[in-house]
Amino acid sequence: MPLAFLTADRAFDQADDVALPYDDRDQWRRPYRPGPWRVGAAALLLLLASYMLLAAMIIALADGPSSGAVCAGGALLVIVAALRLLRVGTWVSARGVRRVGFFTTRTAPWAEVTAVRTTQQPVRWLGLPRTVQGQAVVLVQGVGKPLTDPLMTSHNADFLGRPEAFDRAADTVEAWADEYRSGR
Structure with a gap:
């Protein structure tokens, strides 16, 4: 079974001279692999x-099906949370750039994007309130005001301890922005 999240890095390893090595650019893609902290x-x-x-199975056999169903429902919620955690990140397509959070998703069409740039700034460490000095990929829309949340940071769950992966992902998102913003 092909795993879609593993194809991102392979495509870049095989086509180093091409900034956007995908055939179907209308499909939403994450231009990097999920990091070890997120997968762990x-x-x-x-x-x-x-x-x-x-x-839940033991409770259902010992106590009753209704009690076991409550425990199984809790397990289902934990499974949904794990799958949603794996979807969190930055996604790009020919239509725009999408920042998927755990509870919210924001999409910015390329027509509304003024710039995508990498900046040096205080960033949150693994999404916690603690901030450290790092890099962030910032999306600027309209009158030059960046979004409140950066698209990616060098210290989030995908890139902590992987500076090369962050640089490659930042360059890729910027390449997507350059190609599709110039098409206006």
């Missing part, structure tokens, strides 16, 4: 869900 957190959530499902 999702794996731990799925492990917790498997224990919750086992507990």
Whole structure:
């Protein structure tokens, strides 16, 4: 079974001279692999869900189906949270750039994007309130006011400890912006 999130880096490894190595550019794509912190957190959530499902089965056999169903419903919520955690990140297509958060998703069409640039600024460490000095890819729309949240940071769950991956992903998002903003 092909795993879509593994094809992003392979496409760039095979086509170093092409900035946008995708055939179907209308499909939303993440231009980088999910980081080890994000994948590890999702794996731990799925492990917790498997224990919750086992507990649901034991509770359903010992106490009753309604109690087991409540526990299975909780496990289902944990599985949905793990899958949503894996979807979080920056996605690009020919239509625009999309920042997917855990609870919200914001899409900016390329026609409204003024600039996409990498800046040095204080960024949140793994999404926690603590800030450290790092790099952020900032999307500027309209009159030059950047969005409140950066598209990506060098210290989020995808790029912490992987500066080369951040540089490659930032260059890719900027290349998508340059190509599709110039088409206006």
